[in-house]
Amino acid sequence: MTVLVIADHDNEKLKDxxxxxxxxxxxxxxxxxxxxxxxxxxLVANAAAxxxxxxxxxxxxxxxxxxxxxxxxxPVVVNLAGKYDQIMVAATTTGKNFMPRVAxxxxxxxxxxxxxxxNGNTFKRPIYAGNAIATVESNDTKKLITVRTTTFAAALTxxxxxxxxxxxxxxxxxxxxxxxxxxxxxxxxxxxxxKIIISGGRGMGSGENFSxxxxxxxxxxxxxxxSRAAVDAGYVPNDYQVGQTGKIVAPDLYIxxxxxxxxxxxAGMKDSKVIVAINKDDDAPIFQVADYGxxxxxxxxxxxxxxxxx
Amino acid sequence: MKVLVPVKRVIDYNVxxxxxxxxxxxxxDNVKMSMNPFDEIxxxxxxxxxxxxxxxxxISISIGxxxxxxxLRTALAMGADRAILVKTDEEVEPLAxxxxxxxxxxxxxxxxxxxxxxxxxDDCNQTGQxxxxxxxxxxxxxxSDVKLDGSSLYVTREIDGGLETVNLTLPAVIxxxxxxxxxxxxxxxxxxxxxxxxxxxxTPEDYKVDISPRIKTLKVEEPAGRxxxxxxxxxxxxxxxxxxxxxxx
Ligand SMILES: Cc1cc2nc3c(=O)[nH]c(=O)nc-3n(C[C@H](O)[C@H](O)[C@H](O)COP(=O)(O)OP(=O)(O)OC[C@H]3O[C@@H](n4cnc5c(N)ncnc54)[C@H](O)[C@@H]3O)c2cc1C
Ligand SMILES: Nc1ncnc2c1ncn2[C@@H]1O[C@H](COP(=O)(O)O)[C@@H](O)[C@H]1O
Numbered sequence: 001m002t003v004l005v006i007a008d009h010d011n012e013k014l015k016d017x018x019x020x021x022x023x024x025x026x027x028x029x030x031x032x033x034x035x036x037x038x039x040x041x042x043l044v045a046n047a048a049a050x051x052x053x054x055x056x057x058x059x060x061x062x063x064x065x066x067x068x069x070x071x072x073x074x075p076v077v078v079n080l081a082g083k084y085d086q087i088m089v090a091a092t093t094t095g096k097n098f099m100p101r102v103a104x105x106x107x108x109x110x111x112x113x114x115x116x117x118x119n120g121n122t123f124k125r126p127i128y129a130g131n132a133i134a135t136v137e138s139n140d141t142k143k144l145i146t147v148r149t150t151t152f153a154a155a156l157t158x159x160x161x162x163x164x165x166x167x168x169x170x171x172x173x174x175x176x177x178x179x180x181x182x183x184x185x186x187x188x189x190x191x192x193x194x195k196i197i198i199s200g201g202r203g204m205g206s207g208e209n210f211s212x213x214x215x216x217x218x219x220x221x222x223x224x225x226x227s228r229a230a231v232d233a234g235y236v237p238n239d240y241q242v243g244q245t246g247k248i249v250a251p252d253l254y255i256x257x258x259x260x261x262x263x264x265x266x267a268g269m270k271d272s273k274v275i276v277a278i279n280k281d282d283d284a285p286i287f288q289v290a291d292y293g294x295x296x297x298x299x300x301x302x303x304x305x306x307x308x309x310x
Numbered sequence: 311m312k313v314l315v316p317v318k319r320v321i322d323y324n325v326x327x328x329x330x331x332x333x334x335x336x337x338x339d340n341v342k343m344s345m346n347p348f349d350e351i352x353x354x355x356x357x358x359x360x361x362x363x364x365x366x367x368x369i370s371i372s373i374g375x376x377x378x379x380x381x382l383r384t385a386l387a388m389g390a391d392r393a394i395l396v397k398t399d400e401e402v403e404p405l406a407x408x409x410x411x412x413x414x415x416x417x418x419x420x421x422x423x424x425x426x427x428x429x430x431x432d433d434c435n436q437t438g439q440x441x442x443x444x445x446x447x448x449x450x451x452x453x454s455d456v457k458l459d460g461s462s463l464y465v466t467r468e469i470d471g472g473l474e475t476v477n478l479t480l481p482a483v484i485x486x487x488x489x490x491x492x493x494x495x496x497x498x499x500x501x502x503x504x505x506x507x508x509x510x511x512x513t514p515e516d517y518k519v520d521i522s523p524r525i526k527t528l529k530v531e532e533p534a535g536r537x538x539x540x541x542x543x544x545x546x547x548x549x550x551x552x553x554x555x556x557x558x559x
Contacts (some may be wrong), residue, residue: 010471069476070439071448093469097451100404100439109405109524112434122528127433128327132336135528175448175482179464179475192470196558220559232489238454238468245428245488247470253558263326270536274556276548291539292551304545309559 001030004084006077007048008092011038011066014047016193017090019157020149022051025088027117031055033084037076039066049161057164064171067178070098076169077102081142091146091248092192103144110144111136115151129244129267149192150250150271184237191242194223196253199242199269202229203258203279203298210235212302213257219309225249225269227259243268258298261286278302311480312367312420313356315390316411317349319374319381320431333529336431345381348426350388351486354493355456356424357389364458367391369418373407375399379509386504387496393509398521402514404432406521408440413517415445420481422463427452427485438485448478451485 003025008015018034025032034048037060045059058080064072077098081087087102089095091113103110115133116124122137123145191197198220200213210224217224225247226240242249244267254272259265261277261284269275270289277290280297287293294301321327321336322344328337345353359365370385372378373396382393396410415423428435442449450456450465454473457464463478468487496504514521542548552559 067474070442070451074443093452093467096435097439097449100436101443101449103436104405104408104440104443107405109403110434110436110440111525112436126533127530128321128336128431129433130533131327132329132530133533134530137526137528138524139526140524175446175479176450177477179477181469181472181474183472228488237472238489239470239472244430244433253552253556264323274552274558275536275539276552287541288538289536291536291556292548293539293541294543294545294548295541301545305549308545308549 001028001085002083003028003030003032003086003088004080005032005034006087006089006095007034007036007044008090008094009036009038009041009044011041012043014044015092016154016190017092017149018048019051019154020152021088021090021147022053022155023152024114024117024147025086026053028086028120030085033058035060035077035080037065037068037073039063045164046161047157049164050157050159052156052158054162056162059164059166060169061166062169062171064173068094068098069176069178070101071173071175072171073098074101074105075173078105081106084142086143086145088145088147090149095146099144099146106142106144108140108142108144109138110146111138112146113148114145115148129263130270131263148248150248184239188217189221189223191223191225191240191247191249194249194251196220196222197225197249197251198222198255198257199225199227199259200230200235200257201227201259202233204230204235207235215306216302216309219306227265256286257302259286260284261289311365311422312369312418313359313365314411314415314418314420314423315349315352315356315368315370315385316423316425316437317353317370317372317381317385318346318426318429319343319372319378320346320429323347323430329530329532333531335527335530343377345384346426346429348428348486348488350493351488351490352424352426353385353388353390354491355486358491359458360389369394369420371396371411371414373398373402373410382509383504384496386507386509387501388494389500392507395509395511396514396517397511398514400521401523402521403523403525404434404436405440405524406519407437408444409519410514410517411441412444413519422481423483425483425485427487438483442483445481448482449485450476450478450482452487453484454487454489456484456490
């Protein structure tokens with residue numbers, strides 16, 4: 001029995017979500033291998049080799065894997081699949097993109113977004129935007145799994161390295177090619193691993209007004225998030241969106257400002273340890289999940305909060 | 311060229327769902343059902359491609375119970391040309407849906423399958439990718455922009471770090487994200503017209519697809535609720551609570 005975990009990375013750095021996925025993989029009590037598929041990704045393979053609990057790293061370094069196109073990553077995973085009983089990846093946009101492709105080629109079901117491993121065949125996963133939790137049993141011979149990273153702690157890394165095996169791949173694929181990307185650059189922590197998040201909604205009124213949030217985020221070392229309405233209105237980029245169809249987060253502290261608390265938004269943040277809601281409408285549903293609620297105008301509260309934190 | 315748009319009938323996104331007391335599933339009786347919101351966006355995008363002159367025919371398809379005809383009528387009223395219902399009362403998993411869709415693609419010969427990224431009931435986010443794999447096609451998932459340029463397709467995708475544009479050779483599968491477009495409402499005359507559009511009814515057996523489940527749902531529970539919090543009166547009270555009580559700042 002061996003588990004294959006597919007690393008999430010950008011060819012330079014291993015993403016934290018890989019560490020959470022390794023922790024999930026340890027629940028199978030078997031050997032764990034990590035696949036690093038990328039280009040000039042030796043640093044990532046080295047980092048993966050230091051994760052506690054990992055027994056071997058497999059590195060597929062090829063120009064065709066410079067961008068994690070599903071059409072390119074899938075055959076690499078499929079070719080390795082024979083040796084593994086479980087194949088796991090974090091439920092990030094990269095993992096969600098290629099894993100179902102792997103599953104279909106292997107003629108196996110995929111179990112999406114698991115939040116717990118009950119035993120080798122049984123898993124829990126949220127459905128209906130997290131308003132229900134299903135316990136599901138899969139009797140396929142291989143389990144193809146995407147992992148909701150917020151429910152598994154990050155695996156620790158040490159100084160000892162395990163062996164890295166380099167494999168060569170057949171890189172012929174003409175179905176898709178990378179054209180360009182527009183990545184948000186930020187000095188702030190990543191939303192999905194931040195300890196503190198402050199999010200703004202439609203109530204912020206404009207993109208400029210997000211500067212009120214930025215000042216506070218700087219003081220708290222927080223990441224900035226948003227509701228769909230704020231993203232749709234163009235206040236902030238799409239990758240700020242928290243919710244059922246955006247990012248799932250579970251920080252120690254989540255501050256929701258000018259967000260009403262639609263089920264689709266709650267789906268992405270209601271597992272946060274402490275939730276603060278600031279909203280001028282005392283009926284806003286966000287208060288039903290908030291540990292601390294403040295009914296007030298955000299344009300008065302945010303400058304005050306900024307001062308209090310100094 | 312033809313475009314195929316699969317649409318799923320799901321509990322309306324505004325409904326607060328209820329878990330059945332015997333934990334066998336979610337209450338579906340007397341609950342408002344609608345087209346999966348992402349599939350509405352897919353229909354809208356197909357109509358825009360047709361309006362731009364790139365597409366001749368839009369075929370919408372749903373796999374589900376008799377009542378899924380209503381969802382298909384909505385698709386027809388929005389602007390799809392004809393529809394196929396693959397009738398079954400079973401719950402069909404994404405892999406089997408993808409197999410049925412593959413068979414339909416082989417019969418109908420669309421160059422693009424435009425579908426939702428995720429059904430908001432099972433939240434699986436699998437079917438489009440699975441279909442692309444089974445067909446050996448490229449995929450543009452989580453699309454926020456689609457441009458057709460002859461036989462080549464540019465899809466801008468919403469990814470965790472921002473946006474990414476990929477180029478796909480047709481035929482291809484596209485799955486929609488929320489910001490791709492804003493779906494139109496069907497006008498009354500179009501709703502009337504939709505009643506006369508062709509709606510074929512088939513079964514999974516017609517496509518020789520085994521839909522028996524691979525995954526068994528053992529139980530469905532309510533998530534752990536949050537304990538009600540408190541209201542604070544001022545910013546300074548909030549800050550002191552966060553510092554001294556919750557100890558999170
Ligand atoms: C399929 C689907 C998927 C979706 N996925 C997501 C998702 O992933 N994430 C997500 O967030 N949404 C998602 N949505 C949208 C969701 O349903 C809501 O429309 C959205 O979350 C609303 O955003 P909001 O709370 O910012 O806006 P509103 O609901 O408009 O709320 C704005 C709030 O700001 C308050 N406010 C206004 N001015 C002030 C002020 N000066 N001071 C204090 N408070 C003020 C108001 O009282 C109000 O409560 C999805 C919807 C669908 C259909
Ligand atoms: N029963 C179905 N009938 C038609 N289309 C479906 C069905 N189930 C899923 N789909 C399509 O697949 C997409 C993704 O669904 P899922 O993989 O279940 O999250 C949906 O948005 C639909 O476009």
